[in-house]
Amino acid sequence: MIKWCVIGAGGIADRRTIPALKKDENSQLVAVMDRVPEVAKAVGEKYGVPYFSDEKQMLEIVECDAVYIGTPVFCHKAQMEIALEAGKHVFVEKPVAFNAKEGAEILEKFKKAGKQLTVGYMMKYHNLHQKAKELVKAGEIGQVNDVRAQFSCWYPDIKGAWRQNKALGGGGAIMDLGVHCIELVEFLLDDEIEDVKSFYSTRSFSYEVEDGAVLIFRTKGGVLGHIDVNFNVPDAASTSKLELYGTKGYILCSGTLAQEETGSLSHLFAPQGDYEAAQVRVERKPVEYKPEGEDLYLRQIKDFTRILESGKPDYFYAERAVQVQTVVDKIYSEK
Ligand SMILES: NC(=O)c1ccc[n+]([C@@H]2O[C@H](COP(=O)([O-])OP(=O)(O)OC[C@H]3O[C@@H](n4cnc5c(N)ncnc54)[C@H](O)[C@@H]3O)[C@@H](O)[C@H]2O)c1
Incomplete structure (x- = not known):
């Protein structure tokens, strides 16, 4: 005990x-x-x-x-x-x-x-993030080439809030939400972000730390990706996204970056041989996974x-x- x-x-x-x-x-x-x-x-x-x-x-x-x-x-x-x-x-x-x-x-x-x-x-303990990692590891989307993560919430000006003060929180949306995305991407890929470029600003609120940021990155293994984090999107509109695209398909998670085991995961396995000039998008049905609803914490x-x-x-x-x-x-x- x-x-x-x-x-x-x-x-x-x-x-x-x-x-x-x-x-x-x-x-x-x-x-x-x-x-x-x-x-x-x-x-x-x-x-x-x-x-x-x-x-x-x-x-x-x-x-x-x-x-x-x-x-x-x-x-x-x-x-x-x-x-x-x-x-x-x-x-x-x-x-x-x-x-x-x-x-x-x-x-x-x-x-x-x-x-x-x-x-x-704790995001890596969401069972759909563990499923995503399992699919990546098993080669179910081939070589992963592109990753996107988007995470936002509503965080307006609050007098005395430590997260809005650089000296107390160390930063804004990047330090608070971006770190979750970076950690999760590294977990999913078993890889490390090596190069990163960013734009960030404080646009909707008046505190000193950023209320929004866009990061683009490359991992040591060569995967490219981007992360968007925002403090200036209403909670009801903050449906997180996590997307991985590879040479054989995709994994799309919606609403999974959260404090509860929510959201969904769709996985499409669609390997392709020859080049097709017409790029006909034949509708394919992805496999859908639902969370188990357990407590991440x-x-x-x-x-x-x-x-x-x-x-x-x-x-x-x-x-x-x-x-x-x-x-x-x-x-x-x-x-
Ligand atoms: N993993 C997650 O899901 C998650 C979610 C929210 C916050 N966090 C992290 O948790 C930490 C706290 O965030 P929060 O949202 O709970 O903040 P908060 O301000 O809501 O709560 C912090 C608590 O710590 C107390 N406190 C402040 N200074 C203290 C001190 N010197 N000694 C003892 N207690 C002190 C405050 O009185 C308050 O009760 C941060 O590092 C934040 O990034 C993690």
Whole structure:
């Protein structure tokens, strides 16, 4: 049984992660902490556990194996260090840190201490994204040549919001939504984005970070692609897209980049031999897949507890989370 403490209990922790911890038979929530005492109290009482407004005090008093950090980006590095100094395994929310340098430094400390570090990129636990990866791996769309990901939401001006402040969030739509797309593309292709170019701007709102961006990229393996992320599209109009085109067909996911296992996947296998000058588009029926409707966050927690129970830390995805920040660093250093 893995005993968990939570740092930053009020946002995604309360909405998604703690409910997932409560569902996992190998996890036990033992305490929560939030900088805002009323939030700590409300979440602690909701789940029937002790609550704190100081993370060091919580880790001194409460015995636990792992710490989940669900705080704003500017808190991640210092709180990962505090948890590691207390001898804990850590599951930190995405993005791992402000930049690749910070991420690599902290990852190195976890490796030296032999403690697990996991970063909250849960999109890869959506069963349709796992299906997409399985199809790609099995060659069901041939050589993948072109990938597109589009992810958006509505995020208007909010006074004091940390995500709208570069010094607190590290960036805007790229740092918040783009990182999910980059990580997912790398997961699906088992490849890394090597070159990236971008346009980004703040167009619909007045905050200092970007509210929209278009990224184009090439992976080490030569796949070309683009990612569009927006904070300025109403939620009801934000139907995410993920498309992979290869020499033998396509995989199209619609509505799958989300906090719930929603959307659909269509797969078309249509290999072609000779050149056909008329390019007749014969209607072909793709195979449709539906999600299983499971909790992505629970799958992610189960993966974490599985690693801890194996007794061997696995840094593969933490290294990828650092690699994602190298792509983001390149984008932000262009302007
Ligand atoms: N994986 C996902 O699905 C997902 C979704 C949303 C957010 N996130 C990530 O989770 C993190 C938090 O985002 P959010 O939307 O929950 O933010 P939020 O602002 O809604 O919630 C953050 C919580 O942390 C608390 N907090 C702030 N500073 C703190 C500190 N120094 N110590 C302790 N608590 C502190 C706040 O009071 C608040 O309760 C970010 O890294 C974000 O990118 C991930």
